Amino acid sequence: MSIASDAATRPIGLHLSRETQQLAYRLLAVALLCLALSIATEAFFTANNILNVLRQASLLFFLASGLTLVILTGGLDLSVGANIGLSACFAATVIKATGSPALGTLTGLATGLAIGICNGLMVAKLRIPSFIATYGMLWVLHGITYYYMAGETIHGFPPGFRQIGSGYFLGVPIPVYLMLAFLLAGTIFAQRTIWGQQIYAIGANPVAARLTGIPVDRRLILVYAFSGAMAGVASIVFLARLNSAEGDIGEAMTLPAIAAALIGGASLFGGVGSVFGTFIGALILTLVLNGMNLLAVNANWQPLVTGLIVILAVWFDMVGRRRT
């Protein structure tokens, strides 16, 4: 046996379970957070509040799950927040004009999807770095939204439509079902389809992926389109929940969505991460903010705490990776 294969034999035991380990640690973090909050305040561990946390996490999750696939390819989509704004405004207009929530929902999804495809084309075909392309897109979308809305809001939708955001089924909020459905769908897509495998391969080494016969451009467009469509989904849930559309609806959501993906273990270098991890990431972020609200901690501390969690989570993975 040569030295190289000797070296190769060693770290398998650890390696096998690294991703699972990461997820396990994160689930442990969620459990500890819940435990700590239950001890700190009675209000936390009630069915209502748990459902409440899940529902709040769902909005973040919709955005972050699409973003996760983009991050898996080594890219970034900074336009998701602005995408929500425009998609919601268009969807709201259509619902108001036609009275048909179905048409409105379709419009919202189509707008999100179209924006995503534009991003994908810029990144895959025009070869503009995703960070800049989607940042430019963010401004363009804001511009269109502001122009279109002219400072107004659109509000008051049919009760049936609003069920998507604020309704319950068997005592559980509808957005939570939607979140679980998309969690399942996203996980199956990423882990159990050949497209998902190809996306991981692209993130791990784009050059090798192309020379392995993976249609890289098409997969990139698919991924950005998916991210855009998920922003469309988020816009519909937003709309149904807030019962109104305004231009800056998703403004403050982009960085938290990226944070959720990072906390969930996604690497900005690509090839590492999972939709389930992002779900946990969104849950952790929401739990912390919920806890701070329940404990009446001054809201000024929120950005600081979020920042520290992001650094901690990523550092934790770095240490784990170095040990293997």
Add this chain to the structure above:
Amino acid sequence: MTDQAVSSPLLRLPAVPGVAVALAGLSLLFALASPGFLTAGNLSNVLVQSVILLLLALPMTLIIMTEGLDLSMGAVLTLASLVLALIVVATQSLALGLIGALAVGLAFGLVNGWLIAGLSIPPFVATLGTLGAAQGLALVVSDGQSVVGIPRFVRLVYSGETFGIPTPILIGAGFYALFHVLLYHTRFGTYVCALGGNRDALTLAGVAWKRLLVAVYMLGGAMAGVAALLMTARINAGHPTAAIGLEFDAIAAVALGGTSFDKGNGWLFGTLLGVLTVGVLRNGLNLMAVPSSVQVACIGALVIAALLVDSLRSTRS
């Protein structure tokens, strides 16, 4: 690909960068469309307005050249500005205030550098974290309120003139010259380029690159401190959201200027052009009274278009 041994002579030809085309085109356009644009007063106005962004974009160029990123700059600027305002209000001493602002900037730069060089956390993540920290601290120290009561002489830093030239322009020009010398005429500059291009080369050359990387981020922090002085002087107050998001403008200006995100390929003069292009665009559109929503879309289109030009050129060669 060993077979690509012959380099294209095209690469050595000075191609006209997208940002220069954009700046020239926009200037011409505004000069024709708005009589007010090409006046000494307005041009000096554009320059003065661009200085704060330039002060952030200069170190951002260096940071991006090291294949890094500093998302915390705007928040650190804000925090430093608040600290400066609080100190100046308490002591009436601008010097002490500036020291405080620089200390805040350097401290955050040190933390960024330590996270990135020491703990090997990716720059985007590390500085996203410190962005939150600085923003949170800014809200905490100010409790969300503006800090006012700054003596009027502080205003002169921004609105005064030295040798008949607005002081901010001199400050901006001074720092540009300083960064030019730093990047192109000192060892430090050479090493910054090598930090992004090939860190192993530095190790083999016996250069302690981790310390250098920390120094680059500290430089970024310090410049946020300097920019905080101008920002405080400009608004005559400290405000907890004064410069939120400014780092993205700085990154866009650097990218506009043709600095690429890998291999240490940076162009400082391009950054200056990028900052001016954004400044001219905003100023010109305001002079033309273009609706704000159209302005927003124009900025996005400009960023995409300039990058597209550079991307097309690089695929052609």
Add this chain to the structure above:
Amino acid sequence: MSTSKLLAAALPAILFSTAALAAGETIAVFTKNQTNPYFQTVRVGAEVAAKSLGAKAVHYIPTKPDSIPEQLSQVEDVIVKKPSAIVFVPVDYKAMVPGVEQINDAKIPIVNVTDRSAGGKFLAFVGADDYSLGLETARFLLKEIGGKGNVVILEGVKGSLTNIDRVRGFNDAIKEFKDVKLLASQPANYQRLQGLQVMENLMQSHPQIDGVLAANDAMAIGVIEALDGANRKAKVVGINGTKEAVDAIKTGKLLASGDYNGFLQGCIGTLVAIRALRKEPIVTEVVLKPTVVNASNFQPYDTPLESRSCPSWNEAAALASKPN
């Protein structure tokens, strides 16, 4: 390069189409952002007033909502253009003082609207009294719940002038009713979604909430959605008298909204500016009396903004607290 040329060719078309100016005076109108419907009411008021006198209103709005440096830059750019007069809503009443002083130095007449600037010289101030607006609106709600019960306050952006005075008004009103208990006072930053989420969290820790005092309508609407979602009932008031709030009052979801009357502020501010230019007598301070819009008096507010008309000068002057 072809792309930037294309852009360069397309720009003038946009520019020239918008740059055409009317023959009369040009009034530059500064507002805080493009997203809050309130400022749209100010802008429409200014436009209606300018039109009625044969002048032209041109709007300057920061591309980033509420950006201090950007509004300062816009002030500097506008000084180059030398408009006839300026109607000014500062994004921050303290930090914008240097901008106002620059306008003063340039000898351009300026009227202060909505937020009272902490410095600088103005022809006049036109605004509402946030304190008495908060006080009156809160009193209306507290009386409606029978002068007893549990209430919560949703605060706006910390440090903003409107928020400080409105919340002070709320608190002073609560003090007048001994049997009313203030459960919590939390910020939701004038944001609909935050209003909704903060309310959801508050409902977890407080099983009985009888009244909600929101410092603006957007948060109040968010609160209503949260109540709907949890199937709970409480009386809710907001402030601003936006169209959305009026609609909600019409359907009985919202109890009342303190009328901030941006339309009237924009109207009177612009009237004062133009009259000063024409050397006609003006007033130097108009602080609108608080009106609480509720189910009994909402009809006049239920018309589209554009079809409303400004009051005659005599009517407007009658509102003045300080005539010239």
Add this chain to the structure above:
Amino acid sequence: MSALMAIKPDFDTTSPPPATAEATPLFELRGISKTFPGVKALDDVSFALWPGEVHMLLGENGAGKSSLMKVLCGAYQADAGEYFHEGEKVEIRTPADARKLGIAVIFQEFSLVPYLDVAQNIFLGREFPSRIPGLVDRKRLYREAQAVLDLIGLDIDPRTKVHALGVAQQQMVEIGKALSQNARILVMDEPTAALSDRETERLFEVMRQLQAKGVAIVYISHRMAEVFALGDRITVLRDGKLVGRARPGQTTPDELVRMMVGRTVDMSYPRNFAETPGEIALEVRGLSSKNGIRDIDLTVRAGEIVGLCGLVGSGRSEVARAIFGADEVTAGEISIFGKPRRGGPDAATMAGVGLIPESRKTEGLALIRTVADNLAVAGLPKLFPNKLFSPTQARRSAEELIKRLRIATPSPNQSVALLSGGNQQKVVIGKWLAAGTRLFIFDEPTRGIDVGAKAEIFALIDQLVADGAAVLMISSEQAEIVHVCDRAYVMRGKRIVGELSRSELSEENIVRMGMHHD
């Protein structure tokens, strides 16, 4: 492990090489050891360098050559051992220590910074201070850099940014960088790998000049011809241990290979050449691409291995990339098994073409992923026609390939980065087997692979054609082409200049056709 052959090393190292008369060595290592977690990279290695000698260092990948170099230049610190400089005991803890002792190293993986210019790269870390404190004396920088370029005969402007240079020029700059340190001990790691013949000649000339000045050169090479042409003495490492020493006149290539591998290796790669080749697998007519190749005509049939040779830079890789769809085709036709090929690499893959690229790590593999992932990635559409991926099935398929290709990995879930070069190459081949590839394009299949593993790779290629696949193989080692191929095309200046049949194939003919006649 095969039985160790008894090796009788030449332990006569205490005496200087014949050319020199000095009594003390210029530099000496005694008992150097270096351990990494789990691996003893260097185990009690001693050797001495005399002024003016070229000391050849041989060994398979992983034998400890690069560790020895890194210890020598101060990038690694040895765990045990002593250094003597002209008889005096010295310490090497940092690159600066090594530099002070006059040790300079030319690494194979470039230590150049792409967006610095040639002069800045040559003097990186040794910038000349200007009279103004803190600044660099740029005039002197470019003057001195010009002098270095003159020395190595490289005709470029020292202000040229390095990224704009070709690979060979970069290698020359790298050499210039080491020479500029006025080194007395120069360590070179396969310096000629990327050089053209002219540049190689120039390098050897410079080496002879340095030798004359008394500089000692440690030269690492896998090319036997160089070992015998340049070397004064030869040291062989295996598994971190020094296993043999020799003088060029007193040994043979076969003996050296035996020392390196620890067993006898058949270097002749015999195979059964096809009597009657099968259907036409690849037909290229009048092909030109954006990457500069012009008017390429070639044919490959099932069951044969066709060589594509020529000098570095003659356009071989470009032909491979154009056929695979990785570079844009500007003119001409390509047909695969009778069907015209259009589109990118994805379409080529579907048509049954597989490319085994020259640089495995950057173009062939996703290093952060597992062996199983890498083995499955090309064959995903074929393995899972209903688009649903099954990890169990992928693992089963991977295990099969691991057994079939004898990939030395403890598990399919091992990260592919941890495999040796030869096993990584097998993974790249394996991924195409999973994809059902019938036309394989190998670009330098044995680059950076151990002598032992080379034979295995060739056996695999032989098996492929025996099973009816077609192979187009690019190699810079003419001996490989001659031994393995049924036919070969020779390229020069981005064109095909000739075809050699089995009977015409000889190293001499390849070189004669491929040489420039200017």
